[in-house]
Amino acid sequence: MKPLTLLLFLLCLPGPARAQVLEVCASCPLPTVAAGLEQAAPYDTVWVRSGVYRESGLRIEKPLTLMGEAGAVIDGEHQGEIMQVASDSVSVLGLHLRNVGVSYTQDHAALRVIKSKYFRLENLKLEGLFFGIYLEKSSQGQVCNNQILGDAKEEFNSGNGIQLWYCQDVEVSGNTVHRVRDGIYLEFSDRIQIAGNISSGNVRYGLHFMFSNHDTYTNNLFEDNGAGVAVMFSKDIEMVGNTFRKNWGTASFGLLLKEINDARIAGNRFEENTVGISIEGSNRIEYLNNDFRANGWAIKVRGACYTNLFSGNNFMHNSFDVSYNSKVNDNRFEGNYWSAYSGYDLDRNGYGDVPHRPVKLFSYIVNRTPETLVLLRSPFMDLIDFSERVSPVFTPDNLLDPEPLIRPRP
């Protein structure tokens, strides 16, 4: 008897086991994606065959999977938003969405997810953008391996690649975002995992945090963005193993921290940025084992930064390693490697025997009179820096690394 009841029970079950696949193609009974979505029952799969579908304003209001064959393109023809997801458990996979309408009053997105859970957006390709993927008040979803290629030129008439607004527990990984306003933008979004994305050539920030707490971003690459990466007004952020490269310009940073508390920044690489990390009003942050290589300023401390720890970092050939604009220092520098260190290690324990003072007097002069920058690496400046290092007058005298590493940490 027992197997029979089980069979009966299984037959009564709705759901994926009984789900249908609906095919959409130009010569099919369902010639448009809209018709496919209309006809589909919950938990069905809508299979979009290769071809160009000139549709916009699509809306998914039931749990289903929308899959595109290679070459399946939905062209919004600049008519507002292309697709909205307003149901839980929706997957959108492998589609190519293009030509979102640009508006100065509404944030049109290629794909918007509204108040839904368990969504999956994967292998999408978005082109001709205003906003790309816009998640609002959604949670427990995944945004993976998408390609977002914008053509933004100015900040005011472009949108963000991936935007999260009031979202929780979302995974954003393996995406490539290029030439939009902000590559990835988080506002009021908590516990977001951002991993392995490439965000480059964006008009403003590669990654932008606002009022978002307990987020993690790991192993991302941020390159050649207008202003680098900005993390603002957020708590408890983990930043591990990311690479920040070639963010050049007067207001450009590898990483900008503003009002960030209790964060951990470890194992990142900062290469050839105008400013590696610019820190303002950020407390209790641990900077561990990062590499700063050939930046203009590796670390620029702008004030109100207390109880931060810098340890095990490599400072290699930066024009300025650390710059301060005040005489007060409450931050600790311990066991970093400084390529500018000129001390010795007589007891051969791997740590230098004399402390290193990373702040040059010249960086103060440049703060005060920026034009003096043309005197960078002038022998006269080296002379002044040397005398300041011997007896500090202008720089905080407790700002030193008591035991600098003799060899760079590998």
Added chain:
Amino acid sequence: MFKIVRYSFQDLLRSRWSYVYFAFYLLLGFVMLFLNHDLAKGVITLMNVIIILVPLIATIFGVMYYYSSREFTALLLAQPIRRSRIFLGQYLGVAGSLSLSLVLGLGLPFVLYGLFRSPAIWDFVLLLVTGVFLNLIFTALAFLVALSNDNRIKGFGYAVLLWLFLAVVYDGIFLLSLILFEEYPLDSFALGATLLNPIDLSRTLILLKLDISALLGYTGAVFKAFFGTSLGMLVSLGVLGLWTAAPVAALVRKARHKDF
């Protein structure tokens, strides 16, 4: 003229000073690369050496050579050779041998440590080009000073003072004036003052390669146009050319009118 160039050149080779100079750079290059295997860092250290030592050595060498070969110059003057040829020949002989020592002395160690496989090669080439320019400029200035002063001690003194002024004092005055007038827009002045000193100019040229990320941190349209485009490189090289031509022209003029 080439005969005179060749003669000066061989004279310097015989006097062993070029070898000392060559050996010095060779040693410097090897020691530096031995202490840190990083070619990129080597280039930065080398920059400091080049903008301080190359002008100093060229100055002292130029003055010394002029005074020690004065009798021979007098002998040449008695021959039917144009004055400009004599002095230009001697000048090119000295500057050429100094430049050769510099290029070979620094080039050899870097090539042996794998320069051709390193991305630092263009920085290094630029460094050598500026080094050669500085040699040409400061040898010419030294000849000019020596030609204007028959008194050896005075000539030496003025030449070394000239070097000290351009290498160190100039930057001090430059810095002070920038700080004193900080309320005024200074970017054109800062760039102009840089162009007026060949040592600053060489430094800027190398900064364009090594510290471009820092230089772009300054908010100023003039700076941005200068440093952010290839304009900076072209203008700097052009002005270095002018800096070479001007003292050489003055040298020729002076030589033509001088009463020996």
